[in-house]
Amino acid sequence: MSSQPAPERYASFQAFYPYYIHEHSNRTCRRIHVVGTTVVLAAFVGFLFTMNPWWLLAMPVVGYGAAWIGHFFFEKNRPATFRYPLWSLMGDWRMWFETLSGQRKF
Template sequence: MSGFASFREFYPYYLNEHSDRQCRRMHFVGSTLVLAVIVAALVTGNAWWLLLAPVMGYGFAWVGHYVFEKNRPATFTHPLYSLMGDWVMYWEILRGKVKI
């Protein structure tokens, strides 16, 4: 699928691309580390920490896709919707709506 009229339309596709539990776990770990890096930057007052945010977030997610899911991350075709999907899925995992 290439065109989505809205994030609401994109999100079911996004979830389908994350059907493997290990992939979702990798996303969850990476997103949690992104939050930890942001907290570290705020606590220390050192913005250099923020350089690690994309490495943590995308690094873990991409390993999840290439190693476990065996697909290409949506980041390459739908970067904004994919980023939004990461955080919606993260919140849904925390709420128990998506299982890891």
């Protein structure tokens, strides 16, 4: 699995985000991430409408499942989530927003 070397620790999310984007240079991987994040949001809306906790349990399965498929089969690298869980989650949402707002290619 190829990957850009990550420093020992990043000092800020702003410093981490370029690394995060580099780890998502494969277009199919990015697309799977965006779709997975959208489904996570839909599951949360499903929870709000039904108050069924199964929707909450589905959120990480769908979100991480989609992301990991993108990384292991298309990007061929190890997801940053394993080393930077919070910043990776923040990166997912930022990349999702940038994609939907046209700032990043889908």
